[in-house]
Amino acid sequence: MTMIDPFTMSLLLIAALSICGLSIGIAMICGSTVYLALKGFDASIAAETLLQGLFNSYTLLAIPLFILAADIMNVGSLADRLLRFCEALVGRFRGGLGHVNVVSSVIFSGMSGSAVADAVGMGRIIINMMTKGGKYTASYAAAITAATATVGPIIPPSIPMVLYALVSDQSVGYLFAAGMAPGLLMAALMALTNVIVARRRNFQVDEKVPLAEIPRITGQAFPALMLPVILLGGIYSGVVTPTEAAAVAAFYALVISFLVYRSVSFRQFYTTLLNSSRSTASVGILIAGALTLNYVIARENVPNSLADFMAQFELSKWGFLIAMNLLILALGCILEGGAILLIVVPIFIPTAQALGVDLLHFGVVVVVNAMIGLVTPPYGLLLFIVANITGQPMARIVRDLVPFLVALFASLALITFFPNFVLFLPRLFGYQG
Template sequence: MSIALLACLGLILLLAGIGAPIAYAVIVGSLGYLAISGAGIGLAGKVLMDGMYSSFILLAVPLFIVAANIMNAGTISDRLLQFCVALVGRFRGGMGHVNVVASLIFSGMSGSAVADAAGIGKIIIEMMTKSGQYTRGYAAAITAASATIGPIIPPSIPMVLYALISNTSIGYLFLGGILPGLIMGAVLMVMNYVLASARGFGIEEPVALSELPRRTVQAFPALLMPAILLYGIYGGLTTPTEAAAVAALYALILAAVFYRALTGGAFVDILIESARSSAAVGLLIGGALILNYVVASENIPNLLAARLSDIDISPLTFLIGVNILLLLLGCLLDATTIILVILPLFIPVCRALEIDLVHFGVVAIVNTMIGLITPPYGVLLFVINAVTRIPLGEIIREIWVFLGVLILALLAMILFPGIVLWLPRLFGYEG
């Protein structure tokens, strides 16, 4: 390991340790490497230009962020929740089931776990605690756990980022996430039912079945968005980036024209907030591009692949080992950092071991989403604490059971690749 690389890693750890944003730490550390190695700081500009402006797919990130923010600002979330209450609220642990089903539906619109938790999550927590049957910690915990499904079922911002670093088809990644997302929802609903029965949570007053058609009609335009996105991509009508633009436009028409719930001032606020969120992601992408150049210059991925080939490691052992590492890193790092900085190290090894990159990508993204609810640095736990003021201690006490069943679902995806690859293969994927 060269002195320049040691200096780079030291700077990143030092700056992150004193509380600097990880994007700034990565950028400064990478620039330090370029300066010490004699490559010249100007090279960073070329790497950024080549990476950011030649990747058309990156445009999908701000567009999905805008779509999610519009969904949260209008009455779309309320209508979806009323539909979910009528659909599954009548069963034991009804509001918990509503929470999970709402996340499953909303995940087909936002592509962001944070947008899910901060938007529809805040509303459902208030509904659960208002009934008096659920503790604040339980309502917040199941909300955080169900929000992890957001980036698994398409559209998915993390999958867009993974496609960027792995040169994998984003369309097949989106397809690969559908069944795992549904399985995550199913295990959360089963655990919610078990806990509701054990703790004696009451059954909500059922909505009359005659009311279900009316609520379905009210929510139907919003429910159409995932279908429009998937048909556009897999019907060959749009690229994933164009589908993101369609999603943003459809959300705008829905909120402003159809539901008449979006004012001009609110729309300006949405654009400003979306620009801030996109800039934060863009900074980290820029830093990761430079750092990935550093890693490639040091030939680390190829050295790692050669070392693992020498010890004759099996693909399954490698996958389990990487996922244990990612679960540990998820306790400390956010998902975007892991995807952009850590995963590129393992992609050459996956190719050498003939591990399918769609399977690896979906499993790794599920893993990083689980990391969003893993103490001590679970981003979703902090988001829900910020928007509801529920103490972190109460949320963490209740999160462990949901964390456990999600890890079991992750293990099933590792052991049985068909869970991820069945749908892509159905649509012609040959990996």
């Protein structure tokens, strides 16, 4: 009887534990440890690899800080003031609250870096606004909220971009710059989709905010609106690193919520710290599992073997990017985006380099793919979140989501085949790729 080799055994164990409901991060640690034991290596290598990966990556500190900043903004009144500002700005058009949804996601994305934070925080509020008085169906409000939340991790700051920087050794600052134009493109196409759907379904025009009120509303939102300006201005002026900028964002959100808006109590802040700690621990376990599994993958020489295998097909770089799009979109239906970026993407980076694919462009393509996976059935984490908020059947939400998926796929195609569109901003800041 032929015994299964240790690498295959570890992969089967990871799959089995994940199917049984165990956290994929813990499953990867278990599978990697079993591999080391079967190969006769010291099991402490897993712990050593994990600790070295965590302690040697200063960039990873940005993740808990961005999570904390987003949670503080959600518990305070920053989200409410930003939504009121967006409503005054674009709420006067047909399907206006749909436009508010898009614009608020763009603005909030400059603060949180997380699609989930966007959907849970701003999403809950905007869904209530859209469904109040029967202006929009709950399923449509849920669909557009899930779709627009995908913009959050593309426009800087971005937690997925930080994860990609970890595995690709690329500059976080350049990755943030590379995500700006694609994120705005995605938002513009979704706004256009909302216009088309609003006209076809004859959504009513929302009550216009008097022009005389706009300066007052803008003034109330101004401290919150300054956060992305301070954040990105600090990074690209060279005053702070992206990690230090994350700390500035968390501190600024805290000061604004406590001293300016006075909307957060000490009890709420304590609860926010607990929630942020849980979210950070969840991400940390995923990163730890990926680091140990990546060590196993490196020991098995999987990236080079895969590069040699793909070389047989003589793919051009465009053929490779199309294949990667299809692969990650398929994986996005069943895997969480962070897992894809930490486990799957590193395997293909040597192949991308060999084919002359710019790794900054590649990073934006895979992050956009992973975010689209958040709204792709059957897994679609954002779909579960908005379904829980609205109580709508998943099938009804997916039906209303289809036009926005078309817009997202169109954005992905443009981002994939026009790399200069992605790279022109990083090049303005000195990127040589």
